[in-house]
Amino acid sequence: MSKLIDMTDIRFGRLTVLHRMKNNKHNRAVWKCACDCGGEVITDGNILRTGMTKSCGCLRSEMGERLGKSSATHGMTHSAEFNIWAGMKKRCNDKNNQGYRNYGARGIKVCDRWIESFDNFYADMGKRPDGLSVDRIDNDGDYTPENCRWATDQDQCRNYRRNVLNEVAVRVARYFYRKGISVAEIAKTYNVNRRTLNDAIRGITWEGV
Numbered sequence: 001m002s003k004l005i006d007m008t009d010i011r012f013g014r015l016t017v018l019h020r021m022k023n024n025k026h027n028r029a030v031w032k033c034a035c036d037c038g039g040e041v042i043t044d045g046n047i048l049r050t051g052m053t054k055s056c057g058c059l060r061s062e063m064g065e066r067l068g069k070s071s072a073t074h075g076m077t078h079s080a081e082f083n084i085w086a087g088m089k090k091r092c093n094d095k096n097n098q099g100y101r102n103y104g105a106r107g108i109k110v111c112d113r114w115i116e117s118f119d120n121f122y123a124d125m126g127k128r129p130d131g132l133s134v135d136r137i138d139n140d141g142d143y144t145p146e147n148c149r150w151a152t153d154q155d156q157c158r159n160y161r162r163n164v165l166n167e168v169a170v171r172v173a174r175y176f177y178r179k180g181i182s183v184a185e186i187a188k189t190y191n192v193n194r195r196t197l198n199d200a201i202r203g204i205t206w207e208g209v
Helices: 045-049 058-074 080-093 118-125 152-176 183-190 192-200
Strands: 015-020 030-035 042-043 133-136 148-151
Touching: 030 045, 042 045, 080 118, 080 133, 118 148, 183 192
Parallel strands: none
Antiparallel strands: 015 030, 030 042, 133 148
């Protein structure tokens, strides 16, 4: 049996753990917490530790109010730009979203400037040109003003292919460099960019091949 971790007085978001609830029917570690707003909530320890619960419910209400006010202000709730912004956040934050494994699970985030403000997103990106969608220039980078652009499907495919090739180059460089083969030989034999290989060699201490 695993040892119970005492979470009394530990903070999780707006919640401070008061004490463990006894005699719960599921025989799980369930905790009573005080919220900064003055409310209280009883919740499972795993839910607290994973960040699924951060308040007594007041935080969700406030975010809903802000979203409602924002929607009323910009009047673009049903626009393509708003749907793109909302989809971007879901891919990065919602573990139940179909695209989460390719975004949030890989550590890709939406920057603080955009995460709660569609107005900021629209101010930075502008109106979506017909036929284009949001694209991250660095496929491993976050959604930020500096790393995003409106791009065609062809541009996005080329960007994806370039990043895949770079990943292959990194693996090739690490493997053969360990075998004593020079960067020049690797670049010539496998027709990959020498600068990319040099970057890979500098990361030779990373685990894996």
